[in-house]
Amino acid sequence: MPIKIALAGIGKIARDQHIPALIASTEWELAATVSRHATVEGVEAYEDFHAMLKARPDIEVVSLCMPPVPRFAYAKAAIRSRRHVMLEKPPGATLSECHALEAMARDAGVSIYATWHSREAAMVAQAKAWLKGKTLRSLVVNWKEDVRKWHPGQTWIWEAGGLGVFDPGINALSIVTEILPDPIHVATSELLIPENCETPIAANLTFTHPHGAQVSAEMDFRKEGDQFWNIAIETDHGSLELSQGGATLSINGETQTAASADNALQGEYPRLYANMARLVRGRAIDMDLSPMAHVADAFLLGKRISVEAFIE
Numbered sequence: 001m002p003i004k005i006a007l008a009g010i011g012k013i014a015r016d017q018h019i020p021a022l023i024a025s026t027e028w029e030l031a032a033t034v035s036r037h038a039t040v041e042g043v044e045a046y047e048d049f050h051a052m053l054k055a056r057p058d059i060e061v062v063s064l065c066m067p068p069v070p071r072f073a074y075a076k077a078a079i080r081s082r083r084h085v086m087l088e089k090p091p092g093a094t095l096s097e098c099h100a101l102e103a104m105a106r107d108a109g110v111s112i113y114a115t116w117h118s119r120e121a122a123m124v125a126q127a128k129a130w131l132k133g134k135t136l137r138s139l140v141v142n143w144k145e146d147v148r149k150w151h152p153g154q155t156w157i158w159e160a161g162g163l164g165v166f167d168p169g170i171n172a173l174s175i176v177t178e179i180l181p182d183p184i185h186v187a188t189s190e191l192l193i194p195e196n197c198e199t200p201i202a203a204n205l206t207f208t209h210p211h212g213a214q215v216s217a218e219m220d221f222r223k224e225g226d227q228f229w230n231i232a233i234e235t236d237h238g239s240l241e242l243s244q245g246g247a248t249l250s251i252n253g254e255t256q257t258a259a260s261a262d263n264a265l266q267g268e269y270p271r272l273y274a275n276m277a278r279l280v281r282g283r284a285i286d287m288d289l290s291p292m293a294h295v296a297d298a299f300l301l302g303k304r305i306s307v308e309a310f311i312e
Helices: 012-024 049-055 068-080 095-108 124-131 166-179 268-282 290-301
Strands: 003-008 028-034 044-046 061-064 084-087 112-114 136-144 185-194 202-208 214-220 228-235 238-243 248-251 302-307
Touching: 003 012, 003 049, 012 028, 012 268, 028 049, 044 049, 049 068, 061 068, 061 268, 068 084, 068 095, 084 095, 084 268, 095 112, 095 290, 112 268, 124 166, 124 238, 124 248, 136 166, 166 214, 166 228, 166 290, 185 290, 202 290, 290 302
Parallel strands: 003 028, 003 061, 028 044, 061 084, 084 112, 136 214, 185 302
Antiparallel strands: 136 228, 185 202, 202 214, 228 238, 238 248
């Protein structure tokens, strides 16, 4: 039997990714939505989250797609009603609230999943496998996109807790923390913050690697024209480049083809929901917060540089 799930927050990411993935899956039944402004045709809709939880005890799982700041209260209510919880990235507004949610889920005996969709990009697993056992010499993240194209009208991203450029940049960090054999930590951080915003529109980071490799990241929300989501790596056995957010992979200049096993389930979000189904059936938890820890450290160490006001 498919697992019944409610989707809370029917915005761009829900329409573009979550809803198509759920509708196409035989493991899931989209049984309800929660939103004050949007609905999904043929699916029971609620404006109030608590009303949905009360009216639909048959719904086992809640997937939360609203901005990070209000998400804690929704996740807490879901866990208290013994529902499994899936969190869109980033999983919360702070690390401490994410740790609190994990503790609540363990106490309640339900699953909770901090999703990182870019880790499910087509070539990330192959990049991780190739890097195993090699000595890292350098890694450079180049993550530049146009906020006007990818986040139109989303003013929350410029408010405290909205992450600014780290909303897409955390995707790069989720890949880096997945593929590197050794942990790294932020050494320096430069945050470019528009005069009329509370979060950065660009950021430059360097990291400390345990074996001395040079690791850096450049992120920018102001990129017009070509968009870049690239990670370039040099090792003692040659070079690797992940591009298009992990969708393509080049090793020593040769474009790689996805392994047949990677093609069994197409798309980042279908793979996320397959992961969630496994967690629910096993009553397991996946709350890896390492990408978010790097963002928190970037803010703690960040040298603030004021730049001209952002106008959408």
